[in-house]
Amino acid sequence: MTPFWILAPVMVIAALGLLFARKAVHAALGLAVVMISLAILYAAQGAPFLFAVQIIVYTGAIMMLFLFVLMLVGVDSSESLRETIAGQRVAAAAVGLAFGLVMVTVVGQAVASPVTGLDQANANGNVEGLAALMFGPYILAVQFTAALLITAVLGAMVMAHHESLLPKRSQADLARQRMRDYAELGVHPGNAPTPGVFARHNAVDTPALLPDGSPLEESVSESIIGRGQVRSGYDDAVDDMVKRLETPEQTDEDGDGK
Amino acid sequence: MSEYITLSMILFTIGAVGVLVRRNAIIVFMCVELMLNATNLAFVSFSRQHGNLDGQLAAFFVMVVAAAEVVIGLAIIISIYRTRRTTSVDDASLLKS
Amino acid sequence: MLDLQWLLIAIPLASGALLLVWGKESDRFGHLIGTAASAASFVLGVVLFVTLMGEGADDRSHAVSLFTWIDAGTFHVEMSFVYDQLSALFVLLITGVGTLIHVYSIGYMAHDERRRRFFAFLNLFVAAMLTLVLAGDYLVLFLGWEGVGLASYLLIGFWQHKPSAAAAAKKAFVVNRVGDIGMALAIMLMFAQFGTSAIAAVNAAAPGATDTVTTSLGLLLLLGACGKSAQVPLQSWLLDAMEGPTPVSALIHAATMVTAGVYLVVRSNAIFDASEVARTAVIIVGLVTLLAGAWIGCAKDDIKKALAGSTMSQIGYMMLAAGLGPAGYAFAVFHLITHGFFKANMFLGAGSVMHGMDDDVDMRHYGGLRTMMPVTFATFGLGYLAIIGVPPFAGFWSKDKIIEAAFGQNLWVGLGALLGAGVTAFYMTRLMIMTFLSEKRWREDVHPHESPRVMTWPLIGLAALSAVGGVLLLGDWIVEWLEPVVGHAEHHELAVPAIVLTLIITAVVAVGVVAAVAFYRREPIAGETPADDSVSLFARAGRHELYGNELNDALVVRPTTHLTRLLVWFDGKGIDGFVTGTADRLGDTSQLLRKPQTGYVRSYALMMFAGVAIVVLCLLAVTLA
Structure with a gap:
């Protein structure tokens, strides 16, 4: 019983993390914790095969899939905590509490019959026992499951497939488009300068400086802008930095009196 | 025995409430997975209680179906994200109006 | 020869129809056609009359059936006409006086631009009136009865640009409808009791019928006669009818149509002979009208209304005579003709x-x-x-x-x-x-x-x-x-x-x-x-037509109006209110039910989850119970 009492609180806390985590990645981590703990509980309850499958399928495949999608969508996209539907949270909490209480108190008690244990069923080995059942009485279900998996694969392919409605644009098309944009919208036709050009501080997170000394935001990668990690390229900020770099002794003397 | 069932119920309820309160479609999906896992735990526990392997087999099938479902579900989320640039379930409120 | 009696009706009817459909070019000579038609009818009437005189005394009722009008099961009506001594006199009166009045109208209506139409209506009237007196079946008589009512309506309201004329026409029509109800019920009763509405058959069957039947028939016919002949209590329309052109007043509201009631009573003599009560009612109605009409005639300054009062009074005489039974029928007809x-x-x-x-x-x-x-x-x-x-x-x-x-x-x-x-x-x-x-x-x-x-x-x-x-x-x-x-x-x-x-x-x-x-x-x-308060009570009552209109207003019009208002109110608030109220309540309920339909999946999921919780509770309740 020990693993249970150790794992149960952990699992509940991790599950609650799903409810309260602001970032989707944290929620995913919480779910992973619950799943691994479940695998251990399976093992503790005489289901070594499920233990393995839980680890491989759930924690290995499904959770990876989740994380993969999260990466595609944007790892740090965190949702606003403001509830949009009036009373949704209160009602959900109330209903959830009521449901949980009923289930825990009544259903939990109602099934309190003597435990038979799996020693006899697992006598020939757990995997062999499951296999006997799976390819015995449940063979039809296995067939259907196979069909289901194939359908799911096809569905995923169809869904993820991006139908291109227009012919692929050639280099000439792109060049023409660029010139048209320049003519009509005034968009600069050439490449943006790489970050750090002419800047005192040469790094990818600092915008290039134009000849008049103003920073060019477009020169920095969009993902860096998205994370808000751009360093200002304005003159005064740079000048401050330069001053600090140019007079290390002075700063040092003032700092620790060497 | 009943402590396993109780844990299963708690996890299930947490998953259900999560479905209701979270707006990020991916998290909602995770909560659904949590509910499935909670039932799996119940299956396995009942399997031990009754001394046969049918419950474990059911849990196995749930896992297989869940795998298929996750594939499809995430594909849907991806394609919605592609067109709407969001994964919030509230934005897809086309049922009204 | 006597079979040609239908021509009496057909000639003016055809002429009237012709004048109505012929265009403006007939304005110049339309009145001549109308007059000629009436005159032709008169000439034919004279010829027929002479022919009838030549027949033996017991052989002078000549019936002719043109075609079967209605044939449905036991309900059988012939379009039949009877030319006998009584109708012969009426034919002569109607066509003779009618022709003279047609001639007169040529001059009287000379400056009316709708003279042709006037003559068309006059012809229509003559045709309808002849149908009435020649009818061999009460239903055919009813056809003529309604025909003269229609012609009367059209002619009273001939100067329809005058609101008073239009109102008078409407009043005449409506009051006549009251009488016509009596007439229609009488005919239905005949069908129910005798299985026929042929006048000869009804007259033959009447002596054998029970008192109740003959009395009801008599009173119903009297009601019809009262309406058409402007007898008390349905007298109120006649004085207003003087709004029509004077030839109309002369022909319709003095000489012929208003005497149709008397004709009806005389024609139905067997019914009235069989019912003492009905005859007494006729006498009372006649006497009251006689005196009331004379009273009104004394007080009116409008020459036509004074004459109209006189007409009422004289028809009262005829009614009185007709109510006297066989002793009076002939004198009623005699007075009718001289009148x-x-x-x-x-x-x-x-x-x-x-x-x-x-x-x-x-x-x-x-x-x-x-x-x-x-x-x-x-x-x-x-x-x-x-x-x-x-x-x-x-x-x-x-x-x-x-x-x-x-x-x-x-x-x-x-x-x-x-x-x-x-x-x-x-x-x-x-x-x-x-x-x-x-x-x-x-x-x-x-x-x-x-x-x-x-x-x-x-x-x-x-x-x-x-x-x-x-x-x-x-x-x-x-x-x-x-x-x-x-x-x-x-x-x-x-x-x-x-x-x-x-x-x-x-x-x-x-x-x-x-x-x-x-x-x-x-x-x-x-x-x-003179002003009302400077004359005697007697004169004042006469001027106000013995307060007949006020009486009608108080006894019929106002209660009916109130009843109608009540019904309208009930219809609006009760029936419509129930229907629209149901719709409104449904709408309100729907508005209420609409609220949870937020369109958010999570709302629906919440409801579903709550539903699951309730189902589980119910299951538990059943299991534990």
Whole structure:
């Protein structure tokens, strides 16, 4: 019983993390914790095969899939905590509490019959026992499951497939488009300068400086802008930095009196 | 025995409430997975209680179906994200109006 | 020859239809066609009459069936006509007086741009009236009955640009409908009781029917007759009907249509013979109308309305006579015919006066027209002498016989009729004095003149008939002539010799004349109608037509209006309220149910989850219980 009492609180806390985590990645981590703990509980309850499958399928495949999608969508996209539907949270909490209480108190008690244990069923080995059942009485279900998996694969392919409605644009098309944009919208036709050009501080997170000394935001990668990690390229900020770099002794003397 | 069932119920309820309160479609999906896992735990526990392997087999099938479902579900989320640039379930409120 | 009776109807009907559908080019000669049609009918009527005279006395009822009108199971109606002694007289009256009035109208309506249409309606009326009197089946009679009602409606409202005329037409129509209900119910009752509505069959079956049936039939027919003949209590429309052109008043509202009620009673004599109650009701109605009409005639200053009151009164005489049973039927018809002559004559005379006085109808604006309109005066004078019953003019013979018969029935009825004769003399003398004698009270710019010959010749013709109409009674000709139709009357010996009664009647008439002369020659007649509060109660009541309209308003119109309002209110608030209320409540409920439909998946999921919780609770409750 020990693993249970150790794992149960952990699992509940991790599950609650799903409810309260602001970032989707944290929620995913919480779910992973619950799943691994479940695998251990399976093992503790005489289901070594499920233990393995839980680890491989759930924690290995499904959770990876989740994380993969999260990466595609944007790892740090965190949702606003403001509830949009009036009373949704209160009602959900109330209903959830009521449901949980009923289930825990009544259903939990109602099934309190003597435990038979799996020693006899697992006598020939757990995997062999499951296999006997799976390819015995449940063979039809296995067939259907196979069909289901194939359908799911096809569905995923169809869904993820991006139908291109227009012919692929050639280099000439792109060049023409660029010139048209320049003519009509005034968009600069050439490449943006790489970050750090002419800047005192040469790094990818600092915008290039134009000849008049103003920073060019477009020169920095969009993902860096998205994370808000751009360093200002304005003159005064740079000048401050330069001053600090140019007079290390002075700063040092003032700092620790060497 | 009943402590396993109780844990299963708690996890299930947490998953259900999560479905209701979270707006990020991916998290909602995770909560659904949590509910499935909670039932799996119940299956396995009942399997031990009754001394046969049918419950474990059911849990196995749930896992297989869940795998298929996750594939499809995430594909849907991806394609919605592609067109709407969001994964919030509230934005897809086309049922009204 | 007698089979051609349907032509009597067909000629004016065809002419009327022709005039209605023919375009404007017929405006120049349309009136001639109309008159010719009426005249042709008259000529045919005379020929038929002569033919009928040639038949044996018991052989003079000639029935003809044109076609089967309605044939549905046991319900069988022939489009049948009967030409017998009674209808023969009516045919002559209608077509004869009708033709004269057509001729008169040529002049009277000369300046009306819708004259052609007027003649079309007149022809229509003649056709309908002939259908009524020739009908061999009550349903065919009803067809004519409604036809004359329609023609009357169209002609009263002929000057439809006048709101008063339109209202009068509507009133006549509506009041007539009340009577028609009686008529329709009577016909239905005949079908129910006798299985037929053929007049001959009904008359044959009536003596064998129970009292209840004959009494109901009699009273229902009387209701119909009251409506058509403007008898109390359905009298109110006749005075308003004077809004129509004067020839219409003469033909329809004096000579022919309004006597249709009398015709109906006489025609249904077997029913009335079988029911004492119905006959008594007819006598009462006739007597009351007789006196009421005379009363109104005394008080009206409008020459046409005074004459209309007189018409009511004279028809009252006819009704009274018809109510006396076999003893009176012939005299009722006799008075009807003589009245047709002299009243049409006087109405046309009044029209002639109006023609000369710029369509003014107020007798207080007349006076001294004797010299200006000699022909009109002379012809009107003859009609006057006839109506008040001066021997040997037509009215003397007919009215004398009726009063005599009334005394034979009951002393009080006789006295009432006698009083009516005196009052008739009074109001007619008043009318004569105010119009033709006395001093001139003309309005300015009025230049009275004699009417054109086309109008005076009919007057002369009718005046001549008024003078000599009494010859029909020579040797009791009309009584014997009608006997096969209306039955034989036992002759009652009166307490006093007939000649004494005649002298008394003449004396009463003389008293009436003298009273009027004394009253209206004593001092100059006022040029304007005196105000209501300056005249006696008696005159005031007469002026207001004995408050008949007010009575109708109070007893029928207002309660009906209130009932209608109540029903409308109930319909609006109750029935509609229930329906719309249900819809509104459903709408409100839907609004309430709409609230949870946020469109958010999570809301729906919450509801589903709550539902699951409830289902689990229920399951537990069932399991644990």
